[in-house]
Amino acid sequence: MSVETLIDNFVKEHEADLTALPDYSSKDFASDQDVRWCPGCGDYTILKQVQNAMPELGIAKKDIVFISGIGCSSRFPYYMDTFGMHSIHGRAPAIATGLKTSRPDLTVWIITGDGDSLSIGANHFTQLLRRNVNVNLLLFNNEIYGLTKGQYSPASPTGMVTKSTPFGSIDHPFNPLALSLGADGSFVARTMDRDPKHLKEMILRSHKHKGTSMLEIYQNCIVFNDGAFELFTDKKSRPQEAIYLEQDQPLVFGKDNDKGVRLNGLMPEIVELGEHYSKDDLWVHDEKDSTKAHLLSRFFEHPANGQGVQFPRPFGVLYAVDRPCYDEGVVAQVKHAKETQGEADLDALIRGGETWKVK
């Protein structure tokens, strides 16, 4: 008897109902549910840009799944007209791992927040990155607990006064990108809700990457932590405070692109372009360089900051490398077992080794 239960056969069977990919517009990805975030919430732009990006993936809606945990951002799947699961607090990476490993044919997105992924689900978050399951994770970081109405989160800065920290938080925060790099994430990037163009570009890049794509999105919570990222999102301060990373391009920033970052050994330095330094002297961005990625992830907590140097916050892809995905490895093992271990004979399995007859 042939083995009909193997995963690849299963997938094949379901590919039979694949029709030609429709000409989707972003509206095709909006569900019939009313969106219930606070007016002005950064989540709206993220939803919009995800819906805008979807038609460009070239993937049928039926093959897309959004999985979330708990929190404001985790309501996201309800608003997408794809398959979706709003699961339990912090566990979306684990659920997504089970789904993607058993159904590698699906395109799986994880929607999570700083509370969901950096505290209750920090274990699953890091294990997902370590395993490099081929899924995309959008981390909505607003540095606050919104849904439970305003407690500090593991991403809130030390000293932050919130409902649960009336005298200021004494917790040292997680640096999500450094944490992701530390967990050997194969794709680590940052964007913000207030730059829709860059946001969409990063969503598409995340999809293209094979492996776990970790995209941190600075998202403004208008009610409990308004303006947390204003320095980077405000058009006036942004040129000074944010630096957009592009592959093979020097690290240039400033109102008139008049500043840059150069490396003095392993020490980043801010330099004025012109008289003493030209673009040729600057640090050239290389997504495949993990040492540089680690430096970039820690720009704002760099020791040089102690000397009154304010480094610009990097946005874009800090790190992107190819390495084997967990789900591919699992499928390969099943395939190999099927090819090399002979027929899957259930009766032989039940019979086992030694038997005896009673007459």
Added chain:
Amino acid sequence: MSTIDQIRDDVTIRFAGDSGDGMQLTGTLFTNTTALLGNDLRTLPEFPAEIRAPQGTVPGVSSFQLQFGSHQILTPGDECDALVVMNSAALKANLSLLKKGGIIIANTAGFDKKNLNLAKYPEGINPLEDGSLSDYELIQIDVNQMVKEALADMDLGYKDQDRSKNMFVLGLLYWVYNRPLDSTIDFLNQKFGKKKPEIAEANVKVLKAGYYYGETAEIFSSRVIVKQAELEPGTYRNITGNEALVLGLVAAARKSNMPMFLGTYPITPASDVLHGLAKYKKFGITTFQAEDEIAACASAIGASFGGSIGVTSSSGPGVALKGEAIGLAVMLELPLVVLNIQRAGPSTGMPTKTEQADLMQAVYGRNGESPLLIVAPKSPADCFEMAFEAVRISLEHMTPVIFLSDGYIANGSEPWKFPDSKDLKDIKVEFEGPRHSEDEPFMPYRRDDRLVRKWAIPGTAGIEHRVGGLEKEDVTGNVSYDPDNHQKMTNIRRDKRDNVANNIPLQEIDQGSESGDILVLGWGGTYGSIRTVVHQLRKEGMDISHAHLRYINPFPKNLEKLMKGFKQVIVPEINDGQLVRLIRSEFLIPAKPINKVKGRPFGVSELKESITDLVNNKIAPAF
């Protein structure tokens, strides 16, 4: 002294030694040989939770007991006829389990000053020499010396020599109980033959040396013959509960034509389920060793959402961690099989000791009204059928099912008349099909008359939908906080669970009449002890019957009527009274408890005494 042959109906033997002495392997090999000879049997492996507890001490003792016989054997035996002790700690820990007049085979090398000290015998006291064992037939052998001599012509290090000494006692017992050596020799050659042929050779030599020592040394007054048991005709194999469980899962995957996904985290005594399933990838089975118990369960739910049979395996502490995720599966109405191989609790408890104290956890141990299904195998081999049933019910009813095994039946073994796969039920799975834009919109929580929704898996066009842990609106599955809807959905989830009673067998009386004075109602691993006791009491003229529950939530439809046919219902359990409380609250029947929590199954004589005393009003029920 000449040896005479003595025919016995049944024999209980116990191998005991230090954790490193290989007693579990010795017991298992004796069991396999005995099973192949056609005896019925039951085993009880007992070992410390520590991998290598301090050598030579009482906490480090590992034991393996088996009863085998020429008639039906349902328990590993209360007291042993023969006790093998490899050191003084093993004697100290196990002597109370030996019958008066029983045989002690003691390795004298384990009774030197150092070992006696480690076992905490008083200074200057050696139980082998002080006459304290005069009630027993004491056989003293310096096994270490025997092994050394047997291997004199081989160039083996001390460690390898020492490691083969369990084969000497195994060989000796094979001689005493008239067992052939070939199955064990085959095993040794298979295990070591290729990589370490000298180790295989040494072990076989020592095994034979033990056998021939029995034959020539004339130290035993008799040699025991236990004839074949009159088992039902058919082909048999020996199997442990966890092995049978694994096979039941694989069989159910095949019979449903579905891929299976096990998400799990190592825990005693459930890890063998992972070890077993991990080998069967060619049957379309994926195993995932997750980062924790929660992720293990969550990954299984993710796989189930995608159209696999999601399975998660654990023991009580792990199931406690999975609770929230199990609740999610209840809300999502997805298949999920949760395997709980129970152990003594609470908290970490006694990981390698058995208990049945997670029944209430299975029924009630989640937040909110969270009804699900519970099945419980009654013996090692029954794990096959009940695992199959767990998958069948889960898939056919789109619901989580908890499978409650325990350490005793998981590690214990018995002969199994295994089925032919073509005789196993087919499992019907219904998927929601693709829809076109002109079709009626898909309603994820639309149900059939059994209240079961269809499995709607990603990859199916036109049925894109969202599920989640928030309360669902009836039919549409949209998020709803409507008070009446919550009442309705709570009722639906309960009724859906109760409807499964139409898809499980009616409760049967295992032994005795359909009505009468006393019904002993058991569940799970107590089956063998209860059956044996009820058999004896019936022979002695008591009007007593036995029924054993394998489906607990919901109960079989006829259970109430059946229990009401008896004047008294007695519920023995290895816990502090859980099924008995469910029975009382569900049916208002004054069922009486018999409970024990010592990390071991009921002994036949103790259970018989408890039941007799309760029936004769010599003792009042504990509550």
